[in-house]
Amino acid sequence: MQLQFLGATGTVTGSRYLLRHGDATILVDCGLFQGFKQLRLRNWEPLPVAPKTIDAVVLTHAHIDHSGYLPLLARQGFRGRVYCTSATHELCKILLTDSGHLQEEEAKFANRHGFSKHKPALPLYTREDAERCLKLFSPRPFAEAFEALPGLTARLEPSGHMLGSAFVHLSDGQRSVLFSGDIGRPNDPVLRPPVQVPGADYLLVESTYGNRKHEETDALEKLETVINQTAARGGVLVIPAFAVGRAQSLMYGIYQLKKQGRIHHLPVYLDSPMAIDATRLYHAHRDEHRLSPEECEGMCHAAKIVNKVEESKALSAGRGPMVIISASGMATGGRVVHHLKSFAPDRRNTILFAGYQAGGTRGAAILHGASTVRIHGEDVPIRAEVASLDNLSAHADADEIIAWLRGFTQTPRRTFVTHGEPEAADALRSRIDHELGWAVSVPDYLQTVELE
Numbered sequence: 001m002q003l004q005f006l007g008a009t010g011t012v013t014g015s016r017y018l019l020r021h022g023d024a025t026i027l028v029d030c031g032l033f034q035g036f037k038q039l040r041l042r043n044w045e046p047l048p049v050a051p052k053t054i055d056a057v058v059l060t061h062a063h064i065d066h067s068g069y070l071p072l073l074a075r076q077g078f079r080g081r082v083y084c085t086s087a088t089h090e091l092c093k094i095l096l097t098d099s100g101h102l103q104e105e106e107a108k109f110a111n112r113h114g115f116s117k118h119k120p121a122l123p124l125y126t127r128e129d130a131e132r133c134l135k136l137f138s139p140r141p142f143a144e145a146f147e148a149l150p151g152l153t154a155r156l157e158p159s160g161h162m163l164g165s166a167f168v169h170l171s172d173g174q175r176s177v178l179f180s181g182d183i184g185r186p187n188d189p190v191l192r193p194p195v196q197v198p199g200a201d202y203l204l205v206e207s208t209y210g211n212r213k214h215e216e217t218d219a220l221e222k223l224e225t226v227i228n229q230t231a232a233r234g235g236v237l238v239i240p241a242f243a244v245g246r247a248q249s250l251m252y253g254i255y256q257l258k259k260q261g262r263i264h265h266l267p268v269y270l271d272s273p274m275a276i277d278a279t280r281l282y283h284a285h286r287d288e289h290r291l292s293p294e295e296c297e298g299m300c301h302a303a304k305i306v307n308k309v310e311e312s313k314a315l316s317a318g319r320g321p322m323v324i325i326s327a328s329g330m331a332t333g334g335r336v337v338h339h340l341k342s343f344a345p346d347r348r349n350t351i352l353f354a355g356y357q358a359g360g361t362r363g364a365a366i367l368h369g370a371s372t373v374r375i376h377g378e379d380v381p382i383r384a385e386v387a388s389l390d391n392l393s394a395h396a397d398a399d400e401i402i403a404w405l406r407g408f409t410q411t412p413r414r415t416f417v418t419h420g421e422p423e424a425a426d427a428l429r430s431r432i433d434h435e436l437g438w439a440v441s442v443p444d445y446l447q448t449v450e451l452e
Helices: 037-044 070-075 086-113 127-136 219-232 246-259 273-284 293-300 309-316 335-343 362-367 398-406 422-436
Strands: 002-005 016-021 024-030 056-058 081-084 137-139 146-149 152-158 166-171 176-179 202-206 236-240 268-270 322-326 350-353 372-375 378-381 385-388 414-418 448-450
Touching (some): 002 414, 024 070, 024 166, 056 146, 070 086, 081 086, 081 127, 086 137, 086 273, 127 137, 202 398, 219 236, 219 246, 219 350, 219 385, 236 335, 246 268, 246 273, 246 293, 246 322, 268 273, 273 293, 309 322, 309 335, 322 335, 335 362, 335 372, 335 378, 362 385, 414 422
Parallel strands (some): 056 081, 081 137, 176 202, 202 414, 268 322, 350 385
Antiparallel strands (some): 002 016, 002 448, 016 024, 146 152, 166 176
16 A cells, blocks of 8 residues: 655645555545645646546545645546545535636636736636536445445544544555544534544644644634724724635624624625535534534524625625625635725724635735735735634644544554644644654655555
8 A cells, every 4th residue: 555645745735645555546635735826836737646547536525725626637537436425525516616616717807907927817627627526426424434445445534624524544454544634623612523533554644733722712702802893993804714614603603792792783794605505504414513403593694695796896895894704714715805905905994814824825924914915916005903813713723633643542553744834744743753652754745655
């Protein structure tokens, strides 16, 4: 058995792991690279293996950095099955088609306004490509073993990161490999905690927050403060939020604050078609979250839904006080970019980040104090207040990851730390080495290892 790291090395994005088993090949996760340009360019490079030779794909979850390369993989010849949970399948219908649509729209916008260096600017893939790849999906229930390839058994266990997210366990009867994907948090207010798994012979563990501990502040209290202070200035609160997960946590928090009378009666808008569709799935997958039917209903109606482009444009031209929740979470594209262009230059307004900001993204630049960011070929000044709600993260922090690993009853022969910036990955490697005494390393991009 041979494992090659095609992504999520030295970065939190581009999750792709190629496992060769005899004459068969399986890809665990199939994500897009995001952030720095040199990483995004990898999305345009050919894979080191012909897509038509890959026999199957298994997804840990639906986020674009784990699933977003699938439409291109299928367009280039992949014809195998894509295994995942039911909720991941439903979310990929939303996220992948929207990703293709956004890329088409951004290419059209760049060509119309002439700010791209490419003539013409082209999308990486289209909505049609995304719709075509969805025909390859084969959902599987949690905790039930299935044959992913001849002689290779797979099992999906709840990881608590988002609806449908799973730990992927693969075994050929002699060796087993566990892919953590993104590990959720034990005390998330919406999602159920990650299950404790017994371990495996080989482990790939994420390290997004491998060198950090989440703030112990009350997230609801901080959200209340930011909303009220911005409203008192007559400002607009813009929240770039991942359409699946963070948008719903924010809406649940706003629902609670409204119910308890802790925030001003100001309009709240959810301006993300993806988030709107994803929120409805919380009713269909109640066994994966903590919310009662009443709380689920309250969350779904905590904000006014903005569907049409014309309505979104009207929001960008509007005035506060109001709250706008819009994708994408790292401000890399989507409607939130237009809102930032409109509201970031005004000191009365606030930009609130509620999730991880990968290096090289607009979100990371704004959060780290950039005075301007480039949007649609223009340098937009950042004069609005910038705040973060770290405690709403859906990723386990370093202490929570270590606690999860301590629950293993089988010590891995070797652990690979992935899906983290270099400093975070090495910090987690060091803790696993010193605190657990496990054989552990941080793999390099395209590195291949033999799993004895």
